[in-house]
Structure formats: structure tokens, C-alpha cells
Amino acid sequence: MIVTIDGVAASGKSSVASGVARALGVPYVSSGLLYRAATLLGLEAGLSLDDAPALLALLEQHPPRLEARAAGNRVFLIGDLGQRDLTPDLHSSRVDAGVSAVAVLPEVRAWVNAQLRALPEPFVAEGRDMGTNVFPHADAKFYLTASPRVRAQRRAQERPEEVDAIEAALTERDRRDARQSAPAPDARVIDTGPLTLDGVIGAILSALPARTA
Template sequence: MNGALVIAIDGPAGAGKSTVGRAVASQLDLEYLDTGAMYRAVTFAVLRRGVDPHATDEVARVAEAIDLVIDDDGVFVDGVDATVDIRGREVTGSVSAVAANSAVRSEMVDRQRSWVLEHGGGVIEGRDIGSVVFPDADLKLFVTASPRIRAERRVAEIGGDVDEVEASIIERDRKDSTRSDSPLLEADGSTTVDTTGMSIDEVVAHILTMLPAEGADDRSTVR
């Protein structure tokens, strides 16, 4: 029924994209893809092989070579379970450098488009989904919240010092927003959802009111 429905969710670190994206996908019986996990998985592979995250060509070769599986059981890189490690401090500290590599992005975007073709649409979440990967998505959202609130939510989830987490979030957003290839931005035609002061359920309910009408013939074609 939701054959080729594509919902693109972008936004800064810790805004609630994954939580809300998963819930929206489940409500609509769609598949969900966390593209941040893909860039984190490449970073995990780069660090594991002892490659410098800034070594452009070597990092690109890792991205092109890795076998990457993301499913309900976790994130697997060349058969190794990386589910926990991709969220760790080491990967988080290097992921923006790896994600700024154009060859890495090109490889990941190809894989993301293939995934959507294979799954007949879905909810896809990241930084450049509405601007680069699926500019013709049926619904394009920019989910955000104040840096302080995002840091407080992260600390409630995984612990840490709020000031430190906030500083690290602000720095990662700065790197992601100022890179030359596919920077984090509010894509043309996207709707901003500021979740500061909103619960997860409120955000999900709000997003569900924005869907194109069932059967509308202006739904995008997945290419």
C-alpha cells in the first residue's frame, strides 16, 4: 500500500531523528534506514584497520570494500558486530572527517538508493537525505531542537556530562554544516519540526498529519 512512499528526515545530532523515524516507519508499515549508522560503520572499519580518518584515498577504499549489514539485529561490518562500538566516543570523534570524504559519500548514497529501491520506499534519516539522496521524497522533514535539550536527552540516554556532550554536539554540527560536499542544511521544500519541548509521541503524531493523502498521484517515483 505504501509502495514507493519515501520520507526523508534530516537534522543535527541528537534531535530525535532515529527515535521518531523508527516510530513513523512502524506506524506506516515502512522500512527504516539510519544512514548515520552507515557513516559510523565506515568509521569503525577505518579505525579498526589503523587507517587515518583524514587519509582520503585509503578511507575511500575502505568504504568501497566493506560488507555492511544493518538490520534489526544490529550493525555488522565485514561480519563483525559493531552495534555498540559505532556509538562510542572514538567513532563519534572521527565520523565527521570520514563523512566529509566525497568518495565515501558517493558510495554510501549509491547504497542508500539501492536500499530504497529494494525495499520499495521507506523512512530514511540522516543529514543530506532531502537535499541530495532523495530530493523528490514525498515528505522532507528537518527535525531539530536546541543544543542544550539535545545534550540533556543524550545524557539521559547514555550518561555523561551535559556541558561536555553539548560542546561535542555543537562541534560535530559545525563540521557537518560547513563541509563542502552535502552539508547539513534545511533542504528546499522541507518542513522544520522543532522538537524542543515536545515528547516523542507528540512529534510522531505531528509528522503523521503531514503525510500526502493516500493515493495522491504526486508521490515520487523511486529512481
């Protein structure tokens, strides 16, 4: 059983996917963390974020490992000095600014998709093209959206940044991500703007096929 939850940036995908996964008693998978990990490692290595061969070589030489948990995903890097938890550094402003450039690279997308498809079912997968490209055979598909202003106000509660600046960044991110961030034809679109987190989770759970509920 696979449930996909796609949507635009800061639409609440991770929180919703975690809540749905906990209700179903299965892990959730945050695909975006792997793209963020690739971005972070590329930045730390001093690579150009549009240099696909170099980024792919880095990922294959030092592959970040996604640990899917219902309560929250972690990304680890195993190196000569032991295990490093990359998760705390994946939502920095510099990663925010670079992740779209990395996520459009076909070579990196293929690498991430291979990691995701190797995960054992069942799970709830969230991202931008989970229901369209990665798991088109998913049992149930959902797409979350909200206005840039609403998303900026939510994100401002998590970061010490001005709402207007966050809104401008999200609008630009939407433009860059448009090709990857589109709902599957058979996905149910949910506007999270007027809903609470529990309301969105409830809407998804009530719409699941009987065999996955």
C-alpha cells in the first residue's frame, strides 16, 4: 500500500504525511529531504549546483541514507569518521535557495527515485512528483496547495524571517518547480489554506480506499 501526498512548497506536506502515516501505522517518506541532502553536500563540496555529473558522482561516492519514520524522517551520511545526521542542516536558507536547481537535474532525480523505489511498502510518500513519476501505481494520491501568503505566514512561524520575503521566495520557488510540482490526473487536490492540520489529515483519511483505511 502506497499513499502519495504531493504539493507546492510549504503547503504542509511533511506534517500531513506524518499525521496520515501515524494514523495508518506505517512510515512516511519525505522525498524532498534527499534533494536537500544532495544540495547540502554539493554546497559543502564547493560544487556548482547545475553540475549534474559532479553531483551524481558525489552522491554515489557518499550516498546519504534516508531513514523513514512515522514521526519524522532523518537523513544520515556514513563516512570515515562515523555517522553524521544531516537533518538539522537541511532546512537552512542556503539549501532552500539551491534545492530547486538540484531537483530539476534528471541525473539527480533518477538517483533519488531509485532510493525511494527501493523502500519497502507500505508507506506514505510526500514530495512533488510522487504520484506522477515515482509511484504512479499508488493506491491513493493527494495534492496539497495554498496561497503563497498563507504558506509564507506558516513558514514565518518556524524561521526568523519576514513574511514578505518568504512569500517572494515561495512565489519564485513555485515558478521554478512548476514542471515537477503538478498534480496527478487522478489525485485529489486539497486547499490547506482554510483547514487546520488535523482537518487536512482527516480529509485524506476519509478519502482513502477502504482497503488502506
